Each structure stands twice: as structure tokens, then as C-alpha cells.
Amino acid sequence: MKVAFLDRDGTINRDYPDDVWIQIQYPEILPGAIRGMKYLKEKGYEIIIVTNQYIIGEGIISIEQYHEFNSKLLALLIENDISILDVFYCPHARTEQCDCCKPRSGLIKQAIRKYPEINLEESFMCGDSLSDMKCAESVGLNFWGIGIGKQRISDLSDLCNLV
Structure with missing residues (x-):
């Protein structure tokens, strides 16, 4: 199975400063995200979201708020x-x-344990931070960076010309 591992905030959904998240009620999908994800699905990719939500552990939002937003x-x-x-x-x-x-x-290893049919050679990761890029590199995933890295794109719709 080929998978597009996508970061959430700053890749699919608008990101905010940590202290603003307590006020955010509704997702704001970023430009190009819908088009890019539809393209990935048409090309046979499964989509798995991998996201750091340290704002839960740091008491900025509750686990319930995270689940409601997600x-x-x-x-x-x-x-x-x-x-x-x-x-x-x-x-x-x-x-x-x-x-x-x-x-x-x-997070990638959790996904592989749950879905052992994931083929990392056919899969890739896309995100907007150096931590996303380093995560991808650590497991041998190709990485597309929104505004970062060697394979830089401006939004998820750019993947329509690349994968």
C-alpha cells in the first residue's frame, strides 16, 4: 500500500500560534489542500495524517478539544x-x-505496526516544518516540504505535477 503521510497544521489546515489554538473552533483548509489530496487519492495513495499536538500535553487545549476539532x-x-x-x-x-x-x-512506526502492508518505498511524507522533514528522513521516506527543504512546494496542489 502506498501512503501519503501528511502533517496537519500548516499543511492541510491553517496553523496558529500555540496560545491562539484555545480559540479555534473550526478548521480552515489551506489553499490547494483539497485539490492535492483528491489527486493523491486518484493516484491510489491512502492518506495518513501525522501530527504533533504538544498543545494537549502543555495544557493549552484539552484532549476533547483536539478530538472535536479533528x-x-x-x-x-x-x-x-x-x-x-x-x-x-x-x-x-x-x-x-x-x-x-x-x-x-x-508516529510513522505506529502506522506501520497498524498497517504492515505500507510500502515505504512507494510512500512519501509532506509537511511544513524541519521536524516533518527529519521524521521522513529517519525512516527513508521521500519528503515534499511546504516552503522548506530540497523538494520545496508551495501547497499540496503542487503534488499534482510531482507524484
Whole structure:
């Protein structure tokens, strides 16, 4: 199975400063995200979201707020005929030094354990931060960076010409 591992905030959904997240009620899909994800699905990719959510562990938002927001995001994507295979998230504070906080590879490894049919050679990761890029590199995934890295793109729709 080939998978597009996508970061959430700053890649699919607008990102905000940490202290603003407490006020955010609804997802704001970034330009190009819907088009790019539809293209990936048409090309046979499953989409798995991998996201650091240290704002849970640091007490900025509750786990319930995270799940409520994420449910709204997934519903918006379904309304646009985009199914997400799964979402893996790290809820730990940055000081916890867990295995799942990107740039560590724990979220990808969780996905591989749950879906052993994932073929990393046919898969890739896309995100907007150096931690996303380093996570991808640590497991041998090709990486497309929104505004960063050697394979730089401006938004997910740029993948329509690349994969």
C-alpha cells in the first residue's frame, strides 16, 4: 500500500500560534489542500495524517478539544470526497522526550505496526516544518516540504505535477 503521510497544521489546515489554538473552533483548509489530496487519492495513495499536538500535553487545549476539532476537519474532508485512512498524533508536551513527537519517527512506526502492508518505498511524507522533514528522513521516506527543504512546494496542489 502506498501512503501519503501528511502533517496537519500548516499543511492541510491553517496553523496558529500555540496560545491562539484555545480559540479555534473550526478548521480552515489551506489553499490547494483539497485539490492535492483528491489527486493523491486518484493516484491510489491512502492518506495518513501525522501530527504533533504538544498543545494537549502543555495544557493549552484539552484532549476533547483536539478530538472535536479533528472530527470537524475529517468531516470537511469527507464532504469533499477525501477519505483519510487514519490519524496518528502525539499529545505529549515537548519536554517529555517521547518517541512519537516529530522529528522522532514514532508516529510513522505506529502506522506501520497498524498497517504492515505500507510500502515505504512507494510512500512519501509532506509537511511544513524541519521536524516533518527529519521524521521522513529517519525512516527513508521521500519528503515534499511546504516552503522548506530540497523538494520545496508551495501547497499540496503542487503534488499534482510531482507524484
